[in-house]
Amino acid sequence: MALIVHKYGGTSMGSPERIRNVAARVAKWHKAGHQMVVVPSAMAGETNRLIALAKEIDADPDSRELDMIAATGEQVSVGLLAMALKNCGVPAVSYAGWQVPVRTDNAFGKARIMSIEAGRVLDDLAAGRVVIITGFQGIDPGGNVTTLGRGGSDTSAVAVAAALQADECLIFTDVDGVYTTDPRIVPEARRMKKITFEEMLEMASLGSKVLQIRSVEFAGKYKVKTRVLSSLTPPDIDLAQEAVSGTLITFEEDETMEKAVISGIAFNRDEAKITVMRVPDRPGIAYLILGSIAEANIDVDMIIQNQSVDGLTDFSFTVHRNEYQKALAVLEAKVRDQVGGGDIVGDTKICKISAVGIGMRSHVGIASLMFRTLADEGINIQMISTSEIKISVVIEDKYMELAVRALHKGFGLEQQPGHVNDGEAV
Ligand code: ADP
Ligand code: ASP
Ligand code: MG
DSSP, X not given: OOEEEEEEOTTTTXXXXXXXXXXXXXXXXXXXXXXXXXXXXXXXXXXXXXXHHHHHHOSSOOHHHHHHHHTHHXXXXXXXXHHHHHHTTOOEEEEOGGXXXXXXXXXXXXXXXXXXXXXXXXXXXXXXXXXXXXXXXXXXXXXXXXXXXXXXXXXXXXXXXXXXXXXXXXXXXXXXXXXXXXXXXXXXXXXXXXXXXXXXXXXXXXXXXXXXXXXXXXXXXXXXXXXXXXSOSOTTSXXXXXXXXXXXXXXXXXXXXXXXXXXXXXEEOOEEEEEEEEEEOSTTHHHHHHHHHHHTTOOEEEEEEOXXXXXXXXXXXXXXXXXXXXHHHHIIIXXXXXXXXXXXXXXXXXXXXXXXXXXXXXXXXXXXXXXXXXXXXXXXXXXXXXXXXXXXXXXXXXXXXHHHHHHHHHTTTTTSOSSGGGSSOO
């Protein structure tokens, strides 16, 4: 008997029929003798609908109230799933985040989980009940409902698994694992049987929405055995077969892994670029600009400063598109007078494309292959950033799909096994 956490995404919970399928799958695991905790998302489209509704009342909604509204989608899901399980003859109980409680900080819309109390859940499990906990939400120290950012149910599930010291966290979704790139963009993309934690962290942070980045961070910090797999198979599929399907995140590299130079291509359309033009090239300027952005609790991703001409330079950085207007306003209000400088210009028509692979550590020429592939397609690179296991470029967003396909092909991801650690092509 093991303690297992299942997470089901929006598509997997998308209709009464699908919810019944989820219940049947969970019932199968429960009947096999496992203690089961389930973390569902809101039904597909529901969170978008709730946010749009809020914006009909106020175009710039109060962040506390917006979380109050957005969190309700998951509350509906847990109730429906508990009823569906009871209909299958399985005792089940649903909880909202505050009832567990899942404690977070008070950063509405992007709250971080601080702790999860296991006691109540463990009591239910000991009594033989399946426990169903809302994804995406928690409660802050002031007792306010918070949400964890889009895609946050992944993080809820892995954090619950960590808090309960679960044996495994299974992330059920509408694809059957983690692919070399998004299979919706590149149909030739191939599933990996395993991916290293480091690569998954980079893929997620660079835009592969199959897992929210913080869920991968939790998996790494607490060594939660995490697997991504399909919820669209028949629910009565053989359990032993299901338990080893999909993609496992591994914490150790084996000796074959270094042969995989590039494991995947990630992309992100959620960023916007801001340039402060013709600022003086002197100590303290980066601090002045980015310090004020940080004070406003806005995350900065890529940063670039050009060579100065006549002591003046252009300073560019990217932020999430949701925070783009806020960042522009901060610069206008706090930075312009102090730095001097020329126009502050923004560009939302950008995207970031990244190649990820631990093999980059031991191989040269990856960056030049990437740049050549993009040049061959006539795609201009606006910004570049690298780390030990990734190269990212910012390009005009209309070239995104073309760039992803060209790079996927250019790095040979279609032909080779998706990951040499697979041992075999999937
Ligand atoms: P859920 O609602 O189950 O959380 P998401 O839509 O958040 O599902 O994540 C699954 C989607 O992630 C897939 O449908 C796929 O289009 C997308 N995706 C992006 N990159 C990848 C990748 N490298 N491998 C698999 N899926 C990916
Ligand atoms: N329902 C939330 C969202 O749509 C959380 C999730 O699906 O993971 O972002
Ligand atoms: Mg998701």
